[in-house]
Amino acid sequence: MPRGPRAAFLLLPMLLGCQMAVRSAKPAPLDQEGEVWVYLAPLPQQLERLEFAVSSVGLGSGDGAAVPLRLVLPEVSGKRASRERLLAVGRVPPGAYAALTVQIGKASVTGGEGKADLLAPAEPVRVPLPMNVARGRAVVVSLALQPASSVQKGFGFTPAFTAQVPELPLAERLGFASDTGSDAVTVFDRRTRRVAAVIPTGRDPRGIALDPRLGRLYVALSGEDQVAAFDLQTGAEVGRIRLQPGDEPLEVAATPDGRLLVTVNRRSSTASFLDPQSLVEVDRAPTGLQPSSLLVDRSGRRAYAFNRGSSSVTVLDLATRKAVASFPTEPEPLRGALSRAGDRLYVASALSPYLASYAVPALTPLKRTYVGPGASALLVDTRTDYLYLAKGQERRIQIYEPAAFLAIAELPAEGGVTWMSIDGLENLLLAVVPETGSVAAYELNARRALPGVDVGTEPYAAAVVGERN
Numbered sequence: 001m002p003r004g005p006r007a008a009f010l011l012l013p014m015l016l017g018c019q020m021a022v023r024s025a026k027p028a029p030l031d032q033e034g035e036v037w038v039y040l041a042p043l044p045q046q047l048e049r050l051e052f053a054v055s056s057v058g059l060g061s062g063d064g065a066a067v068p069l070r071l072v073l074p075e076v077s078g079k080r081a082s083r084e085r086l087l088a089v090g091r092v093p094p095g096a097y098a099a100l101t102v103q104i105g106k107a108s109v110t111g112g113e114g115k116a117d118l119l120a121p122a123e124p125v126r127v128p129l130p131m132n133v134a135r136g137r138a139v140v141v142s143l144a145l146q147p148a149s150s151v152q153k154g155f156g157f158t159p160a161f162t163a164q165v166p167e168l169p170l171a172e173r174l175g176f177a178s179d180t181g182s183d184a185v186t187v188f189d190r191r192t193r194r195v196a197a198v199i200p201t202g203r204d205p206r207g208i209a210l211d212p213r214l215g216r217l218y219v220a221l222s223g224e225d226q227v228a229a230f231d232l233q234t235g236a237e238v239g240r241i242r243l244q245p246g247d248e249p250l251e252v253a254a255t256p257d258g259r260l261l262v263t264v265n266r267r268s269s270t271a272s273f274l275d276p277q278s279l280v281e282v283d284r285a286p287t288g289l290q291p292s293s294l295l296v297d298r299s300g301r302r303a304y305a306f307n308r309g310s311s312s313v314t315v316l317d318l319a320t321r322k323a324v325a326s327f328p329t330e331p332e333p334l335r336g337a338l339s340r341a342g343d344r345l346y347v348a349s350a351l352s353p354y355l356a357s358y359a360v361p362a363l364t365p366l367k368r369t370y371v372g373p374g375a376s377a378l379l380v381d382t383r384t385d386y387l388y389l390a391k392g393q394e395r396r397i398q399i400y401e402p403a404a405f406l407a408i409a410e411l412p413a414e415g416g417v418t419w420m421s422i423d424g425l426e427n428l429l430l431a432v433v434p435e436t437g438s439v440a441a442y443e444l445n446a447r448r449a450l451p452g453v454d455v456g457t458e459p460y461a462a463a464v465v466g467e468r469n
Contacts, residue, residue, distance in 0.1 A: 029183040030200040033091040034133035036069060037198050038100065040076065040087040041144040042451070048078035050150075052120065052157060053105030057088035059133075060099040060126065067092045072454075083451030084194050086437070087143060089182070094135040100127040100143065100163050107157040118157040129163040138184065138198040142166050166196045171233050175423070175464040176217060177432065177439050178205040179456030185219060186455040187235065190423055190464045193441060193453040199235040201228055206460045207251030207294070210467070211258040214276065220249040220263055227252055227263060227274060232465070239279045243272055251293055251461075255300040260318060264291035264305045271305055271314070273321045283321040288312040293335045298342060298382075298469065302361075306333040306347070313347065315363065327363050330356055337380040337387065339402065346387060348375040355389065369405050371398070377431070379420040381444070382468055388429065392416030397431065399447075411442050411449070419461050424468030432459045 036059055043050070053075055058066030069090030076085075102125045107118040133139050146160040168174075168187070175190035178201070185205060187197040203223030210217055216238065217230040225247045229238040243249060247265035249272065254261050261274035269290060273283040289309025296303045296318070303316040311332060315325040330352035337346045344366065345358045354368040355375070376392030387400040390413070397411040397420070415435025422429055428450070429442040439462045440452040455462075 026181065026183075027091075029202050030091065030136055030138070032094075032135055034094045034135060035091050035138040035184075035198070035200065036089065036133060036141060037086065037138060037195070038069065038088045038141045038143055039195050039454070040073065040081065040085045041142055041194075042083050043076075043078045043081040043145060044147045046147050047145065047150070048082075049110045050078045050107070050157075051109070051115075052076050052107035052118075052159075054087065055103040055105045056101075056124070057103075058101040058124070059090075059092055059097050060101050061096070062098045066101045066124070084142075084453065086195075086454035086456075092133055094133050096130070096132050098128065098130055100129055100141065100161075101125065102127065102143075102159070102161060104157065104159060109151065116155075118151065119155060120157050121159070125159055125161060127161040127163045129165075131165055136200060138200055140166060140195055140197055142194070166194065168196045168233070168235075171212065171215065172425075172465050174232065175430070175439075175453075175462065176208055176210070177453075177455040177462040178208050178219060178460045179437075179458055180204045180206060180222075180460055181437075181457030184456065185217070185230075186453075186459075188439075188453050188455070190426060190428075190466075193439075193451055195453060195455075197235055199230055201230075202226065202240075207249070207253070207263075208461050208463050209252045209254045209261065210463050210465060211254050211276065212465050213258050216276065218252050218254065218261060218276070220252040222248045222250055222266070225249065227261065229276070229279060241274050241279045241281060243281060244268065247272070250291070253294050253296040253303065255296060255318060256298065257300055260300075262294060262296060262303050262316065262318070264294045266290050266292060269307070269309070271303070271316055271323070273318075285314075285316060285321065285323040287314040287316075287323065288326060295336050295338065297338055304336055304345065306336055308332040308334070308350065311349075313345075325363060327358070330354055330368075334375060335378045337378050339380060340382045340385040344402075346378060346380065348378040348389060350375065355387075367405075371400075371407075377417050377420050379422065379429075381422055381429075383424075388420055390417035390420060390431065392418065397429075397442075409447055411447060413440060414438075419459075421462055421464065422468040423464045423466060425464075425466035430462050430464065432462050434458055434460075 060066040069088040202221045207220040227241040248267040249263040287305040288307025291305040305314040330349035332350040374393035377390035399409040415433040417431040419432035431440040441450040
């Protein structure tokens, strides 16, 4: 029987498969009902010693009845609520509503003599909020706790909340994160990392692509064999591109000029070429077995499909829309990244402790560098040429200098990072952490963590307008 780290390493794919099987039991995509997402705003600094439990959150109508929402954050701590947190979410009948109701359980405050219990209200706190919930749409509510009147004389907790539906920022400030657990894309302000909207998408949204010039968001719906297109500013669905039954598209990418979309389809082991104007599939090409990720080069001439099933990379010519080359890799290539000059392709693999590099365009092997097992995401910052390699099991992101290929720094993570992107306007590294249902943020110059954003239960990908790639 295998023992030690290698045993855990070999068992990881099986364990992840079990988790996916358990998580697959979820309701159908939003249709006849509406949905409400309640976010708790960051608690002010004067309440950092406060802790309280939330027993229930509901959406009240004018007659006083409340529709219960699913509680996501039952325990609130001032120290841990320094960023916006998802408090509750739920499906509700469409119609007009008048208020939120919040039932508080226990509460306490920590002082010089330790923790002291506070007297919490017995009845639910009613927070006025007139709003309409439309069929098939989601509404985001921002709930804020007012510090001045919430804690009285050190022994009573009478929470004073205000609630509002946030306004959507301008398009250039938008960030997006797909979430397969809720069949939705969360829209957030990339500067404040506060959630502004949620877009219901359809079954199993995974890869996403942005085209700011056309004002489109494209989402690969792996559970429906489609790519959905949405208006960037309003979130309204523009249309869908239907692929072949059983394709299971995992990722979608746009060429730099926005004239072509490409998907990799895991079950059919193909790549699809899509016209974003007519919203139709115009061609397809075979890849290796089970392509799991996709990379379009910055010239828009080539794309690379990373095939986990056959441990290979397929090279796609975007002008002819054909597969023009293929080469073997380390076991189960997970993701690839191009150097700043575009002359080197790095490939991280799920079942190999080596990071491989290849010359471009010849695609001849250059180097195998030992980085240790557990690679889960890979990215190159085109401003510095540094490589960012996420190590999921180790909960960290390592930063490599490419010339000597030495790890020069690392960033801690709250869980395994599975996707990374760089906000070029704010110079931030954004990292998807499925374990915490969030997108983490790091300031690249100072290499320090910033408040992230909650985006659901099983986030897959994140992208921002102004992404550096």
